[in-house]
Amino acid sequence: MPAKLSVNLNAIAMLRNRRDLPWPSVTDLGRIALEAGASGLTVHPRPDQRHVRFSDLAPLRALIDNAAAGAEFNIEGFPEENFMRLVEEHRPEQVTLVPDDPSQATSDHGWDFRKSHNLLGNIIGRLKKLGLRVSVFADGDPDREALTIAREVGADRIELYTGPYGGCYDNLAEGERILKTLGETADIAFDLGLGVNAGHDLTVANLPPLVARIPRLAEVSIGHGLTADALQYGMTETVRRFCRACGQDV
Numbered sequence: 001m002p003a004k005l006s007v008n009l010n011a012i013a014m015l016r017n018r019r020d021l022p023w024p025s026v027t028d029l030g031r032i033a034l035e036a037g038a039s040g041l042t043v044h045p046r047p048d049q050r051h052v053r054f055s056d057l058a059p060l061r062a063l064i065d066n067a068a069a070g071a072e073f074n075i076e077g078f079p080e081e082n083f084m085r086l087v088e089e090h091r092p093e094q095v096t097l098v099p100d101d102p103s104q105a106t107s108d109h110g111w112d113f114r115k116s117h118n119l120l121g122n123i124i125g126r127l128k129k130l131g132l133r134v135s136v137f138a139d140g141d142p143d144r145e146a147l148t149i150a151r152e153v154g155a156d157r158i159e160l161y162t163g164p165y166g167g168c169y170d171n172l173a174e175g176e177r178i179l180k181t182l183g184e185t186a187d188i189a190f191d192l193g194l195g196v197n198a199g200h201d202l203t204v205a206n207l208p209p210l211v212a213r214i215p216r217l218a219e220v221s222i223g224h225g226l227t228a229d230a231l232q233y234g235m236t237e238t239v240r241r242f243c244r245a246c247g248q249d250v
């Protein structure tokens with residue numbers, strides 16, 4: 001089955017937040033994305049709300065509840081107590097745990113599973129009691145021992161951090177080298193019984209080699225590159241292009 005596309009709305013929210021006005025509407029663009037074939041919506045509510053605001057979550061939850069069967073809400077973030085309250089309130093189908101410090105401009109690394117063993121174990125235990133699928137952000141580092149810890153603490157999936165791969169748009173040889181390590185990391189994760197998602201700086205250009213190397217990739221979450229294309233081609237056409245780049249027949 002081709003990888004599913006979850007559209008990350010953070011970049012739309014960031015544009016909206018330039019003014020004290022309600023447009024561009026995060027909910028309306030989310031609706032267009034779902035109607036165009038996206039399988040879900042992703043938000044990363046950062047503590048300072050500089051992108052998605054906490055008040056965006058309820059209308060997005062309602063939108064997904066009224067969308068085609070199987071549409072999913074994915075909420076990403078560092079698991080501090082405020083984040084956990086948001087997740088408890090809005091019950092996403094998937095929670096993606098990232099090790100971000102609030103001062104980070106954007107996500108730029110996966111978990112150190114050895115150091116975060118106890119934190120992740122406790123948090124994932126709480127999320128499992130809510131019945132939520134949990135994905136954990138992971139570097140493209142084929143470190144079996146680290147991924148074994150991810151499995152032991154209860155993660156269902158890893159999300160491969162593809163920032164370094166996306167950054168190689170002008171250095172294809174380096175991109176191929178990174179793709180190799182992403183693929184090896186995914187192979188180990190599958191072997192351990194983990195599912196594999198991917199995200200960060202993915203584009204219509206770099207998705208096809210990624211899904212060719214990792215054919216069992218479950219989901220990609222994409223915001224920055226997709227929003228840039230939506231400005232040029234419109235959200236509907238852009239979502240279709242990204243779905244096709246995932247190998248979907250749309």
Ligand SMILES: CC(=O)[C@@H](O)[C@H](O)COP(=O)(O)O
Binds near residue numbers: 008051200223
């Ligand atoms: C985990 C991840 O890679 C995404 O959440 C990405 O960081 C997008 O978040 P921003 O749009 O807030 O940078």
Ligand SMILES: NCC(=O)COP(=O)(O)O
Binds near residue numbers: 198202
């Ligand atoms: N989990 C990654 C994500 O949601 C989107 O990241 P980006 O495409 O905005 O870099």
